Amino acid sequence: MALVIFAVLSVACVGAVTAMILSQNQARNALFLVLAFSSLGGIFGLLDAPFAAAVQVLVYAGAIMVLFLFAVMMFNLRRPLPPEGKRLRTYLAAALALVLLAELVLAGRRVLAGGAAEAYPSGSAIADLGRLLFTDYLYAFEITSLLIVAALVGALALAGKTGGE
């Protein structure tokens, strides 16, 4: 069963990204990604990471991508960009990306060779997670708040109405 779900979700995910690569329509691209990220949320669930899955769907697919969608519309980018001639570089990049694929798989091989180790019970995951966040990861957690503030300030400084004269 899980396998089927995994298969469906991964096909959806990969397919959506592929479609996004192939499509010229910006708005549709954003929607493809919403699909991809939502599927990914499902896959997170399969990995016994329900919280991550939820955050993925809500924050990523929901918030971030919607933001993108608005941006697309704001920039009026629905019409496709004219194709450009420098294809060779794209193919070269694709070829290089495939090499990267091989390397990354190769690198992960050793980790995966150990096989799955069911180390923690899935039930207590959320509670554990909460505890972790406020113990081991407290410092990191605080930093994220700093990060968000910094990003907001930066965004305001760059795109805000006021600011420089």
Place this chain on the structure above:
Amino acid sequence: MALMALAPLVAVVAGALAALLLEAFLKREGRGIAVAAAIIALCAAGFFIVRSWGLGLSYFGGRLSLDPLALLLMAVFAVLAALVILMSLVYAPRRGINLGELCGLLLFAVAGLMIMVSSSDWLVVFLGLEVLSVASYALAGLRRNDRASSEAAAKYFLMGSFAGAFFVFGLALVFGASGSLDLISGLAGAGAASGPPAAAVAGLGLIVIALFFKIAIAPFHMWAPDAYEGAPTPVTAFLTIGPKAAGFAVLLRAVSPLLDGGGAASALGPALSVAAAATMFWGNLAALRQKSVKRLLAYSAIAHSGYLLVAVVAGDAPGLVFYLISYLFMNVGAFGVLAALSGKGEEHVSFADLAGLGRRHPWLAAGLAAFLVSLAGFPPTAGFLAKFHVFSAAVAKGHILLVVAAVLASLVSVAYYLRVVVAMYMREPEAEAAFEREDPALWLVIFLCLFGVVQLGLWPGNLLVLIRQALPF
């Protein structure tokens, strides 16, 4: 007690918020106060850094540990930020840059830097890096009405996020392979006998790539010349030093312990050496024919990353820190002179603008010449001594060919540094470029840097002793 360890960081963040709020609420009149707040915050941070010296504070399971390397670099960042703020006092308003925003973002960036250098946890490093990045993107684009500035921000951002993804993937591999995110024990400890597992090394590789991006190591550096050139000059000074210092500190912590070991990490040393050599030559060769001195210095910054990487390869922490401090003075000084030349609004940093500067503004020209000579590594300047220590350590570790490459690369660099001097002293002025006279803060910056360059070159005395005693080599 954790508060004690957090104090510098807290001071900086508080300063950032204070500056932003004061700016936001007091508008024009608040500008001075905002700057003062930022400076005070930096001073406070400095104070706390000094207080923490020798205490060996470490909290959050090492995620925040104020070891000597961290403290030294945090001090460097504080000084750097202060100098950059002083540089901007007149420069920024003339270009429609909001000083409060600049100070705030700058302090956020400094906070990110401090987080990076004071942690031994990859996640915290990553978060610090992101704080730094987010603030840096904004800093680069602060001249909102300037196409180049925005372009710089956009390129920096796009490439930066691209690199960030590599960091994340690397994080995953490291975590998966070693089960730990500790910079040192995570890799070294996992397979004590045979070295770290290959997957972890690959993960580390991906992270290192992202760090290479940040510190502008070839061929991951290509964003740098554009971003450095487009960013406002004081920001450029910051970008060429701050992120670099932090990135190298992280590299030093994470990579140097692996270099002497065998196993899967055995290729790391040669890989770093090749990257270092490539960076030095790329940066220096590409700088040869530049028309803008600012862009030339951008390439020079890339080349200097190559030299700094030699220090990492040699595992020479004292050398690295000394180099960074020296580099701080000479580079801030050089950009300070460029800022002084930039007059009202427009940047005047082409060779033609500098022609005959030695006649028009002898002191400014002498200052820039001194900084360039130091960057080129002529004795008796700080730049020479810094190179001497780093290269000497590298040779002691057996990296002779790397050092030979380094000295040859610096030969190339002499050519373009001296080109600038040629323009200033050996050409007649073509046009009277505008020049900012009434900027005592900038003059102070230039003077301090000049002092630093000479002092560190001739008599680094206690600083050198301090660094050597504090840091292992």
Place this chain on the structure above:
Amino acid sequence: MARYFWLIPLVPGASAFVLLLFGRRFSRRWVAWQASAAVFLSFALTVAALAKISAAGGGAAPLSKVLLSWIVSGAFSASVALTFDGLAAVMAAVVTGVGFLIHVYSAAYMAEDRAYSRYFAFLNLFTFFMLVLVLASDIVLMFVGWEGVGLCSYLLIGFWFDRPAAAAAGLKAFLVNRIGDAAFMVGVLFLLANVGSSSFAAINAAPGSGLLGPGPATLAAILLFVGATGKSAQIPLYVWLPDAMEGPTPVSALIHAATMVTAGVYMVCRLNGLFTASPAASSVVAWVGAVTAVYAATMALVQHDLKRVLAYSTISQIGYMFIGCGVGAYAAGMFHLLTHAFFKSLLFLAAGSVIHALGGEQDMRRMGGLRKRLPVTSFVFLIGALAVSGIPFLSGFFSKDAILTGAYAGGRYALYALGLAAAVLTAFYMFRLVYVAFYGAERTSPAPGAQSHEQPRAMTVPLIVLAVLSAVAGLIGLPALFGERANVIGRFLEGSFAAAAPHPAPSTEIALSLAATASALLGLGLAFLLYRRSPGIPARLAGRFPGIHRLLVRKYYVDEAYDAVIVRPLVRGAEAIYERFDLKVVDGALNGSAAAATRAGRGLNALQSGLVRDYALAFLLGAILFLGFLIL
């Protein structure tokens, strides 16, 4: 007074120094007086010292003094030390004596010249260096004098430096001499390395004591002799001397006839121990001398320039001296040096008198009949010509005879024959000169500044003194025929030479004298025939043998050959190397690498296209390489 013999060179030296620094502020009169007096003082000292050593038994008891420990470094040591022995005495007497006369002569001859003080300063300086050369007891110090006289020769040949020919001649003289000097220097180094000392005594003793084997001795001697061929204008380095006639005539008399050019002969005599030890080297010396004697004489046959004829004659006569040295008759060589100094300087000064009188005219074809206009000059010139031709009982006869006798007695018949041939030629060209210039019809065109009366006394008195000396000086070297003690100079020099010259039987000696006399008369007669009796013959001969004639007139094309074979290839080659190698290759390599770096930089700048995708591509490529490096 003889104790102060070391002042002999120093007095003219000091005078030169003063004149060089302050001469321009002195009056002409004072300059001339000071310079002449300095040389006279030297002469007086020389005579005193000569008297002293001659009283003490000739060369057996030389005076010597170390003035300064000069260059001392490790195994090398050279000191400023002077030795006054018989050999040096003869030479010093010539230098100071003839030198004094020429100083006096010059006072009048140069009276019109702007650079009067410079002239006398150089002349004094020359005397100084020549005396250093003569008195040095150390070969390194001799080299100082050797080069110093070369310098003065250069300065004086080019005295009228605004004349391009004079400047060029001076340069040529110096450079050709330098070539010889380079060889000389190698020879000196060779001796120093083998003998371990630079003193003449040690060098002369070295072959005997086994320090210097026959091979090295030969090599060293030949190298030194190459130096002598430069200084003494022998084949192959004689080419500078004819050109040197561009200098003032008194200079030609002093430097290029009487003293400097004979320094080579003096040097060989000084190092007779070395040369004697190497028969091969001696042979070289003798043969070069003999060939030069004939060769130079043939060129003198067709020259029209008064001084050039004398110059070739000088070359030829020095060849004679080298024959003497080469066959072991060193005393004869020195004897001829002495007599030659008298009669050749006489001839030059007389020629100078002619030139002076004719306002600078040197071409004998535009002279003629001078006998009447310049009686004294003509008379003394005739004496000189007779002396150089070896007409019996004049000085040249005895000295030349001594050399030829030496050659014959040593069994060197070929050399003897060449000497005899040279004697015929000498008499011929000298009397060609005499007949053309002094006899016959006047062909002079009145040149501006020409004077028709005889010269002032300052010029004629030296001429007369020299004429007397030329006539009678032979008497101090009478052949053995006249008794054991007749050869005064021979005995005087005995102490200076290691080996005595061979003596033939008295009957042979008479026969040889007669042969010499006959050859001189033959040459004289021919000259009379061709230039006095039927002056048309020479032109016809020239028409008959145009090749030979042109060859002689153009001096065997040796200047041209040297130019084509050595000078021009050297300069052209250097130019080619400069343009093709130095600028293109050596400089090009550097500029090329700079250009390569710049090109590389341009290439990298092109990569920096400004396009993010290119940056990302580089990033990706780097990432793959880096990862691949780590994983694989």
Place this chain on the structure above:
Amino acid sequence: MIAPAAFFVLAVVLFVLGVIAFFVKKDLLTQFMAVEVMLNAGNLALLALAKASGRPDGQALVLFIITVAAAEAVIGLAIIVLIFRQRKSIRTDDLEDLKG
């Protein structure tokens, strides 16, 4: 049970697709979206590998990374807006004032 390897391979594929998308796309916004794909791939890899090695922290890390992505999105969109205001275009290749 699905092998973690499958998840990991999926992560790698997604990462590489993200890279390809970054090169194929020509405007800042979509290229940034491609980066988001890469980040997500990183998250997936993190979870997959964390599970493989039996660590509970994977989810926490993912949470942080999503936050980072959000922050980047904020600043990124601001920059894109800035560019758009200046140039009325967000074509990446138009950004070529700075080069050489």
Place this chain on the structure above:
Amino acid sequence: MNTVAATPPLVSVVTFLPLAGAVVLIFIRGESARAVRAVALTVSLLTLAASLVLYGGFSGDSGLPEFVERASWLGRGLDYHVGVDGISLFLVLLAAFLTPLALLSSWKSVSDRVKEFSLFMLLLETGMIGVFVSLNLFLFYVFWEAMLIPMYFLIGIWGGRRRVYATMKFVLFTMFGSLLMLAAIFVLQAAHFRATGAYSLSIADLAATSLAPGLQTWLFLAFGLAFAIKVPLFPLHTWLPDAHVEAPTAGSVLLAAVLLKMGAYGFVRLGLPLFPQAAAAFAPALSILAVVGVVYGGLMALVQKDMKALVAYSSVSHMGLIMLALFSLGFEATEGALYQMLNHGISTGALFLCVGVLYERTQTRLIADYGGVAARMPVFAGVFLLAALSSAGLPGLNGFVGEILCFFGIFGANKALAALGVSTVVLSAAYLLRLYRRVMHGPLKDPADARFRDLDRRELAVLAPLVALMVVMGLFPGPILRKMDASVSRYIESLEAKPPLAPAIKGPDLTIRAQRPAAEPEP
């Protein structure tokens, strides 16, 4: 070695007095060229006086450095360690002697930015003297490199038409060598540390360290390259003609007279004693390069059209002879070479000053533009001739003393090379007197040309000391040679102490770890 002198720090005074003067110059306000010139000249004369005191106090008995000062500076063997021995003393004197003359010579010719000019001249003096007095390799390198900067400016600002090209070429080419030397210094430092466990860059300590032959080879090549470029040894001379032609007179004088000596001095002080076996192995090859340089430089000088280029190539030739003598590794030759270094400094300095005198009057350096100058400038003609003859090694003048000693030593080592080297006797006379003839002799180009005034008093004051030295050093070399003796013999011993390399040079071996002791001490 470390005898601490109780006397005042005379060497430091000599070294840093010009620097102090330069600092004073900075604070002279306004454009008062007179004051600047006066201060600069005074300072340089004081330096000369101090260096003469140094000479007077130098005993030269032991052959060891005297007036040694040593102080800890940067730690880890990077000490301040100075002193003079018989080898360096006279080079210090040479630098101190020529700087005031060079300053005085530019009194008129440099009127633009006089303050900067004087400043750089004084800085240059400190750099030059510093190189000679350093007893620590690091300090040596600091001065060696630092000295490039003032020279760079001197050529670049006050030079001729192609000054920028020339000065860049000079700096970059010189640095190419010295940077490789820097790398070699690191290796040497590491090797010394591994051998002894102590950090030291004291030259004496380093000389006492024995190095593996393979390592020595590489290090010698690196040091040798730096020095050979500076000398310059054929075929590394290409920077020299350009630098000389374009430099202002004062720059050319110091460049030729002192800077080139630094290369030769480097061989004597470092290149040969630190790596005696490699030096012995390479001496024949380098000798050949040197002798090629002798002939080549002479031939090139023969065909130059520019007076300064001619003198520059003559330097190539002369320095070739000096190197040839040094590589013959004998006492007399070394002493001769050292003496010849002084001679070359004086005579070539004088030649450049003479060219400067002409250039000041006509603004051209082309030989073809001159002719018959001697008629108008008799005193100058005499000085010029004397300088040329001194350069050509006329006996009785200084050049001969050095030359004969060099030849004596070279001859002892290799007769064929000596014979080739002697060709300089002919060549130097040829190119110098040919120059003299074309410039000074012949008819005046333009009889109405009023530019050729004879030397004025200032010019005479510049040239007279040089002329006097030419004569005095030619006649009385003793006072100089005697003070050299002990140091030179010590130097020769240091070369002979270690046996020469076995049969051939081994292949390159870069491992400095090979000789490390078992336990590796860490600081």
